Amino acid sequence: MTSSTIGIIGSGGLGSNVARVLAQKGVSATIANSRGPASLASFIEEVGPSIKAGTVAEAARADIVLVAVRWESLSKLLGGMPAWNGRIVIDGTNPVEFLDPNVPKDPTNPLAEWGIKAIDLGGKHSSAVFREMVPGARVVKALNHLDVNVLPQTVASGGQRVQFFSGDDVEAKAEVRKLLEAAGYFAVDLGMLDAGGPLAQLPFGPLAAINFIKI
Numbered sequence: 001m002t003s004s005t006i007g008i009i010g011s012g013g014l015g016s017n018v019a020r021v022l023a024q025k026g027v028s029a030t031i032a033n034s035r036g037p038a039s040l041a042s043f044i045e046e047v048g049p050s051i052k053a054g055t056v057a058e059a060a061r062a063d064i065v066l067v068a069v070r071w072e073s074l075s076k077l078l079g080g081m082p083a084w085n086g087r088i089v090i091d092g093t094n095p096v097e098f099l100d101p102n103v104p105k106d107p108t109n110p111l112a113e114w115g116i117k118a119i120d121l122g123g124k125h126s127s128a129v130f131r132e133m134v135p136g137a138r139v140v141k142a143l144n145h146l147d148v149n150v151l152p153q154t155v156a157s158g159g160q161r162v163q164f165f166s167g168d169d170v171e172a173k174a175e176v177r178k179l180l181e182a183a184g185y186f187a188v189d190l191g192m193l194d195a196g197g198p199l200a201q202l203p204f205g206p207l208a209a210i211n212f213i214k215i
């Protein structure tokens with residue numbers, strides 16, 4: 001069990017399901033969104049007392065902060081953060097744009113059927129771009145590579161669900177491993193951010209969106 005405090009910024013598909021899985025194991029966390037803590041009242045009632053609703057500033061003060069917002073929201077959110085001072089930031093994002101379902105599908109977009117489009121990062125992988133947005137933080141890429149609907153089922157097909165993670169700081173990765181294991185996952189270190197990030201990055205990373213189970 002980790003003794004670090006946990007903040008989750010974003011309470012949509014990713015943030016809410018990570019909070020659910022932590023709640024199942026009694027791990028405490030503070031979750032925030034753009035609309036404020038009151039908007040999370042029914043969610044908190046659902047998941048129980050280990051998860052607290054907070055402001056973005058409160059969630060951002062934690063020892064480990066999961067960023068669970070859409071790529072397009074990152075610069076506004078991360079532009080207004082307090083100094084990271086070596087705290088751990090988990091990059092749960094992927095460089096995709098969510099498409100308006102009412103707009104006709106672009107036949108040249110290979111991801112149109114999933115309702116998303118890849119964002120052009122000029123050849124960089126997304127965690128390299130993310131890392132520049134959180135100066136002074138120790139970035140670990142994790143929790144980004146699976147469909148969020150499977151996250152609460154940490155045990156499946158007789159084994160533990162695999163969660164990949166990567167990062168440049170050994171101690172930060174050890175903390176994130178503890179958190180993933182406390183949540184019930186089988187955590188697999190893919191190495192440095194420049195190696196593991198592209199491997200598990202959606203949309204085109206070779207390990208992304210594949211459900212590995214450790215038997």
Ligand SMILES: NC(=O)c1ccc[n+]([C@@H]2O[C@H](COP(=O)([O-])OP(=O)(O)OC[C@H]3O[C@@H](n4cnc5c(N)ncnc54)[C@H](OP(=O)(O)O)[C@@H]3O)[C@@H](O)[C@H]2O)c1
Nearest residue numbers: 010011012013014033034035068069070073093094144148
């Ligand atoms: N969906 C998936 O299957 C999946 C899987 C893996 C990774 N991801 C990645 O996870 C990230 C989030 O995806 P999602 O599906 O969870 O998106 P989502 O359902 O649209 O949720 C986004 C959340 O971000 C919050 N937010 C946006 N701007 C904010 C700000 N300035 N301050 C605080 N909160 C802010 C929103 O707040 P409000 O609720 O107040 O609007 C919302 O709770 C994306 O980068 C995505 O690529 C998604």
